[in-house]
Amino acid sequence: MKVEDKIIVVTGAGSGIGRELALLLLQKNANIVGVDIHLDKLIETREMAKVAEDRFLAVSLDISNREKADALPLEVIKHFGAVDGIINNAGIIQHFIPVNDLSYEEINRVFNVNFFGTLYLTKAFLPHFLQRPEAHIVNISSMGGFIPFPGQTIYGAAKAAVKLLTEGLYAELKNTQVKVTVVHPGAIATNITENSGLGKPKMEANANQAKMALSPIKAAEIIVKAIENNKYRVTVGKDATILDLLYRLSPRMATNFIGKMMSKMKM
Known part of the structure; x- marks a missing residue:
């Protein structure tokens, strides 16, 4: 789906990849609905883009609230x-601790x-997408979504x-005008740790991650290109691509490799 003149909802548009996606899509003449729990961050994004509400609608929303999510399409x-x-x-991510130590609340x-x-x-918007000449759903997973x-x-x-x-949505919708893409980013230079309410990571961890991390601008470019090319699946970053291949070749070896790497990190 070409993004020009399209109306696209971007969640997490107040920072990181979401902000860069919104800015890039606006540059490509799309209209954006920026969704984030922090309204002030959305306003920052809109000010950075130098556009008005007719191009960027800022919506403060807790996406885990089903009633509010259901009401968003009509807005x-x-x-x-x-x-x-x-x-x-x-x-959001979790505290860097084993399942045994995690509370059910977290x-x-x-x-x-x-x-x-x-x-x-996705369920709130899908009936509306099915009425459009073409539409696109992009869900951001993670390299943690295919390797532990x-x-x-x-x-x-x-x-x-x-x-x-x-x-599953791809399989269900493949004979419709609604295209579906799953995205697996690797390490991206964002503030997800702070946004998850976990505070700032330790300096050592920050330095190690920074060496490998892809910029959110580059990540956004890859994701938007995937939309315009109707990609089924895309990995973002060399680390995600390499680990994807390694996990396909030998899941146990890949899992053990990640375990060793994580044990060296001080979070």
């Missing part, structure tokens, strides 16, 4: 007259935002659920 259509796509980008929070938030918005990372097991499980949800 979007009232403002823009239609809606053509969604990029379910918003997400487990539920991670699943509610990462999986159910994606599901709620010790200390992020629940996050990975939620992102694996996003992966299967998206692939």
Whole structure:
């Protein structure tokens, strides 16, 4: 789907990949509905883009609230007259601790935002997408959604659920005008740790991640290109691409390799 003149919802548009997606799509003459729990961050994004509300509608929303998610399509259509796509980008990580040490409160929070938030918005918008000449659903999973990372097991499980949800949607919608893409980013230079309410990572971890991390601008470029080429699946970053291949060749070897790498990191 070519993004020019399309109305596209971007969740997590107040920072990181979501912000860069919104800015890039606006440059390509799309109209954006920026969704984030932090309204002030959305306003920053709109100011950076130097556009008005007629191009960028800012909506403060907790995506894990199903009633509010269900109400969003009508708000979007009232403002823009239609809606053509969604990029379910918003997400949070867990504390870097084993499942045995995680509270059920945190487990539920991670699943509610990462999986159910994606599901709620997808179901809310899908009937409207099916009425459009063409539409696109993009769900951001993670490389943690296809290979396990010790200390992020629940996050990975939620992102694996996003992966299967998206692939199932593709199968169900392949004979319709609604295209579906699943995205697996690797390490991206964002502030997801702070946005997840976990504070700032330690300097050592920050330095190690920074060496490997892809810029959110580059990540956004890859994702938008995938939309315009109707890609089924895309990995973002060399680390995600290499680990994807390694996991396909030998899941156990790949899992052990990641375990060794994680044990060296001081979070």
